Amino acid sequence: DQQVKQNSPSLSVQEGRISILNCDYTNSMFDYFLWYKKYPAEGPTFLISISSIKDKNEDGRFTVFLNKSAKHLSLHIVPSQPGDSAVYFCAARFGNQFYFGTGTSLTVIP
Amino acid sequence: DVKVTQSSRYLVKRTGEKVFLECVQDMDHENMFWYRQDPGLGLRLIYFSYDVKMKEKGDIPEGYSVSREKKERFSLILESASTNQTSMYLCASSTRDRDFKNIQYFGAGTRLSVL
Numbered sequence: 388d389q390q391v392k393q394n395s396p397s398l399s400v401q402e403g404r405i406s407i408l409n410c411d412y413t414n415s416m417f418d419y420f421l422w423y424k425k426y427p428a429e430g431p432t433f434l435i436s437i438s439s440i441k442d443k444n445e446d447g448r449f450t451v452f453l454n455k456s457a458k459h460l461s462l463h464i465v466p467s468q469p470g471d472s473a474v475y476f477c478a479a480r481f482g483n484q485f486y487f488g489t490g491t492s493l494t495v496i497p
Numbered sequence: 498d499v500k501v502t503q504s505s506r507y508l509v510k511r512t513g514e515k516v517f518l519e520c521v522q523d524m525d526h527e528n529m530f531w532y533r534q535d536p537g538l539g540l541r542l543i544y545f546s547y548d549v550k551m552k553e554k555g556d557i558p559e560g561y562s563v564s565r566e567k568k569e570r571f572s573l574i575l576e577s578a579s580t581n582q583t584s585m586y587l588c589a590s591s592t593r594d595r596d597f598k599n600i601q602y603f604g605a606g607t608r609l610s611v612l
Contacts, residue, residue, distance in 0.1 A: 433600045478601075489539035
């Protein structure tokens, strides 16, 4: 049973516009959330994270929002750039384990 | 610069073969993980280890075993490979310090095909 879900398998956005990637989870015990970015033929790389005690974390063009009541996480990329085209995974931590979503493939169109 | 190295990028094996996937990290991390990535299923945890000679089952351990004899090395073993184990396998490591971000660092992956 998938505890972390990314319901949009793909997303296309024009360069310069905002990309919003969404993630839903079911386990209220998750205490830490992360976003990873994956290019083809490479392993995922860490992008940004947020603790469950916060509702927003910002790092340059990337902002992660956490809505605990809705069990919803989102990643905003502003402005989007062609180099952002990749698969994005959200992940949530419980204990020593991380639970990953199925990924959203983002294409930024020049 | 942090580094997680998986011994093979591509591997082709036959049904019934015993397969070893090796992973080495140079960051002195306590935790190491093995995932498989399949289309539409994301990353699923097979096994993880939080110390030398320690291991814990993840979500899909059936058909796999692991070995962690040294802190830097974590091996995934397919005892008798089957076609449904054809997948991308990803190794990761992280520090145990929970006050830290607990970021996982991933290797580039091994694409295994079982014929």
